[in-house]
Amino acid sequence: MKSLLARLAKAGTIFLAMASTASAQQAWPAKPVKVYVGYPAGGLADVMARSVAQLMSETLGQPVVxxxxxxxxxxLAGEFIAKQPADGYSLCLCSTVIESVNPFLYEKMGFDPLADVRPAAATGRIQAFLVTKPDFPASKVADFVAHAKASSVPLTYGSAGAGSSPHLLAEMFKRSxxxxxxxxxxxxxxxxxQDLLAGHVNFMFDPGLSLPHVKAGRLKAYAVVSGSRSALLPDTPTLTELGFPGLDYDTWFALYVRSGTPQAIVNRINEAVNRALADPSLKARYxxxxxxxxxxxxxxxxxxxxRERAAFGPVIRELAIKAD
Known part of the structure; x- marks a missing residue:
């Protein structure tokens, strides 16, 4: 009898715990949600986060700070949320490089991005463009490559830093x-x-910042490194179209949560973000x-x-690239 009572008591405890968890998930969010942006204030990722957060607040009925x-x-943002409770109240907005590139660049990380965090929703993509000054002696990509091969001095290209997407894309392109x-x-x-505009480097793979200069005629865009043409420059071909298969990578930003966050909460975050991305005002801001x-x-x-990890990892290892 005592054994039966003990089993019943244990089952009741488990049931109450499950009911409590289900109730908490159903009530989420019951307080403000915080989004930690892994990049400085005022930058593209920061503006993206604030644009999405405002609309998420309206959908979720709680402030998204x-x-x-x-x-x-x-x-740093990824490590922070990896140490917070897995309850969906602490998110970070980072590029997917925190799990695809950073583990190869940094000898030590304060968390395991493949085990400790997981993406909940994409917040947007940035497409990279092969750009030069308008007076560069080439009218199309084939001419660009021919000029690069014929040059007695290697061309120079700028990037956002060692191991950045523009750096890795340029390395993959010049090899291809x-x-x-x-x-x-x-x-x-x-x-x-700025140095490209000043003529201090010959070209770069730019993640969108050059578009106003391209439209103003201060820079020329030869191709986009993506699986599809850009809606922002629809007449610019992709490198894949031009005979360089495999060069179709975008820079993706996503909201990450701590691993172990209940799937029901992840689903709500995903739904709220996707609803925000469909808003006309957000599309215009983007x-x-x-x-x-x-x-x-x-x-x-x-x-x-x-996919990024499989493509970029070997390049980083071969070139022995380390974070500055």
């Missing part, structure tokens, strides 16, 4: 096209663009940033990160 935890290419070029790293894409809202599932964004 944005704060900045910049540093280590998103690692079989020409030499010297990397000039900068502390961000903006100073790299166009100003050179970004595109692309609603997708958490599984879709995870698959993108895994």
């Amino acid at each position: 944005v704060d900045n935890k910049p540093g280590a290419n998103g690692n 096209a079989n020409f030499k070029a010297t990397h000039i790293p900068y502390k961000g894409a903006a100073p790299a663009i 166009r100003e940033l050179g970004a595109e809202p692309v609603p997708m599932s958490a599984a879709d964004i995870k698959a993108i990160a895994q």
Whole structure:
């Protein structure tokens, strides 16, 4: 009898715990949700986060508060949420590089991005463009490659820093096209663009910041490194179209949660973000940033990160690239 009572008591405890958990998930969010942006205030990721958070607040019925935890290419924000409760109240907005590229760049990380955090929703993508000054002696990509091969001095290209997406894309392109070029790293894409405009470097793969200069005729866009043409420059071909298969990578930003967050909460976050991305005012704001809202599932964004990891990891290892 005592054994039976003990089993019944244990079963009752388990039932009450499950009921409590289900109730908590159903009530989520019952307080403000915080989004920690892994990059400085005022930058593209920060503006993206604040645009999405405002609309998420309307959908969820609770404030979605944005704060900045910049540093280590998103690692500091990722590490912070990895140490918070897995309850959906602490999110970080980072590029997928925190799980696809950073583990190869940083010898030590304060968390395991493949085990400790998981993406909940994509917040947008940035497409990279091969750009030069208008007086560069080439009218199309084939001419660009021919000029690069014929040059007695290797071309120079700028990037947002060692191991950044523009750096890795340029390395993959020059290998695919079989020409030499010297990397000039900068502390961000903006100073790299300024030196390109000044003629201090020959080309770069720019993550959208160059678009106003392209439209104003100060820079020329030859191709987009993406699986599809950009809605922002629809007449610009993709590198895949031009005979360079496999060069179709975008820069993706996503909201991450701590691993172990209940799936029901992850689903609510995903639904709220995707609803925000469909809002006309957000779409207009994104166009100003050179970004595109692309609603997708958490599984879709995870698959993108895994593909990036498989492509960029070998390049980083071969070139022995380490974070500055």
